[in-house]
Amino acid sequence: MNVSFTKPQKQLLPYIDTFWVFESSFGIPTTDTRTIVPDGRAKIIVPYKNSLSVDIEGSPIYTKEFLIFLTGIQTNPRTICSPTTDTGTIGVELTPKGLYRFFNLSMHEITDRIYSFEDLFGAWGVRLQNSIGNIETAGEKIAFLQTALVYLLRGNTKNYALLDYTIDLITQSDGMIRIQELASKTGYSKRYLDILFKEHIGLSPKSLASILRFQNIYQSLAQEHATSFLNNNLYAYYYDQSHFIKEFRRFTGYSPQKYSELATEFSRAFYQP
Numbered sequence: 001m002n003v004s005f006t007k008p009q010k011q012l013l014p015y016i017d018t019f020w021v022f023e024s025s026f027g028i029p030t031t032d033t034r035t036i037v038p039d040g041r042a043k044i045i046v047p048y049k050n051s052l053s054v055d056i057e058g059s060p061i062y063t064k065e066f067l068i069f070l071t072g073i074q075t076n077p078r079t080i081c082s083p084t085t086d087t088g089t090i091g092v093e094l095t096p097k098g099l100y101r102f103f104n105l106s107m108h109e110i111t112d113r114i115y116s117f118e119d120l121f122g123a124w125g126v127r128l129q130n131s132i133g134n135i136e137t138a139g140e141k142i143a144f145l146q147t148a149l150v151y152l153l154r155g156n157t158k159n160y161a162l163l164d165y166t167i168d169l170i171t172q173s174d175g176m177i178r179i180q181e182l183a184s185k186t187g188y189s190k191r192y193l194d195i196l197f198k199e200h201i202g203l204s205p206k207s208l209a210s211i212l213r214f215q216n217i218y219q220s221l222a223q224e225h226a227t228s229f230l231n232n233n234l235y236a237y238y239y240d241q242s243h244f245i246k247e248f249r250r251f252t253g254y255s256p257q258k259y260s261e262l263a264t265e266f267s268r269a270f271y272q273p
Contacts, residue, residue, distance in 0.1 A: 001029065003269040006142050011150050015098035017041060019145070020270065021138045022089045027082040028052075032266040036078045037218060037251050040211045042094045042110075042202075045069040046132060048141065049088035054114060055079040061114050066133045068117040068125070070103070072110030072202050075211070077253040090141055092149075096167050096208060100160060100200040102152045107202035162186060163200055166193060170205060175213030176237065179206050213237050214251050217244070219271050221259075 001024040008016040027050060028034050036054075045052070046068050053060045055078055063069045073096070099107055105120065117125030128148060135141045166186055169177055182205055183190050194204045201208065216237060238244040248256050 001026075001266070001269065006139075009146055009150070011153065012146060015095055015101050015153065016149070017093040017095055019142045020091045020093070021142070022087070022091070022269075023138075024087045027084045027087045028080060029266055030081075030084065033262045033264055034080050034266050035252060035264070036074070036080055036267065037214075038074045038076065038211045039093075039215055040073060040096060040208055042073050042099050042107075043071045044092035044094070044145070045071060045114075046090040046092075046141065046145075047088075048090065048132070048138065049086055050082050052080060052082050052089060056112065056114070063114065064116075066129065068129050068132060069114050070110065070117065070120060071114045072107060072112060073099075073208075073211075074112050075203060075207060076112065077251060088138060090138060090145070092145060096171075096201050097160075097164060099202070100163065101156055102149060104156075107200055108198045109202075111202035160200075162188070163196065166197075166205065167201075167208075170209050171212060173209075174216050174237070175209035175211070177209065179209075210247065211251070214247055217248070218251070 002022075004021050004023075006019040006021075007013075008019065045063055047063050047065050049065065051065050052063045054063065055061075094102070099105075103120075117129055119125070121128075132141050132144060135144055166182060169182060169185060179190050179193075182193060186193065188196075197203065197205050197208065238247065245255060248254075248259070252259055254262065
């Protein structure tokens with residue numbers, strides 16, 4: 001099993017966190033928890049070898065080989081699996097700003113959902129899928145995707161100053177800013193910000209902040225820096241231990257103690273040290 005990363009080109013940096021390629025001769029490890037936790041990022045998924053299956057509300061959703069899929073921001077943990085055969089998947093990790101910069105969609109309709117590009121975008125989505133399918137290597141596929149995303153970015157001339165500013169306030173505070181402070185700094189009410197975020201990002205500012213706050217701890221766990229971080233930083237992010245445990249269980253499905261006992265090689269592979 002191998003996960004490699006490619007940085008986005010300069011024009012895409014504010015809107016894409018990374019491109020990754022997952023490759024395995026036996027699919028996703030069956031002995032692993034295979035849990036994908038919320039991270040505040042929507043994703044473009046391209047399974048170019050083998051198919052994937054994601055559990056959504058107790059039902060498997062299949063991402064078929066050669067198609068391109070868009071997943072909205074997830075708010076709950078998901079379990080992913082695949083047939084045990086040669087597997088190759090490309091992922092594009094969109095920052096919250098990337099969703100509304102690239103796609104003219106009502107984002108609340110794709111939160112916690114997965115849709116193929118052909119279902120979302122019709123003929124254009126089919127053409128993009130066919131073009132990606134005809135390219136040989138994963139690196140060349142990523143280069144083509146970057147070109148396509150730059151094209152979409154240049155075609156969007158709308159003004160998103162308020163959204164950009166509000167997201168910056170949330171991310172720069174590691175999700176610790178209070179919603180009342182957001183309203184004060186932006187000059188807009190909580191209700192208006194909720195409506196704006198629901199349409200363009202898919203969830204409220206408070207929900208996004210909760211996910212980003214959790215990610216600060218989860219990434220430390222994934223990089224095996226847990227003891228130092230939890231001793232020094234836990235109460236900077238949570239009121240007390242019970243608050244932390246409740247949020248951790250909400251986003252992973254497990255208590256911190258139980259999660260530390262599980263095999264999480266697959267999940268950890270996507271967090272660069």
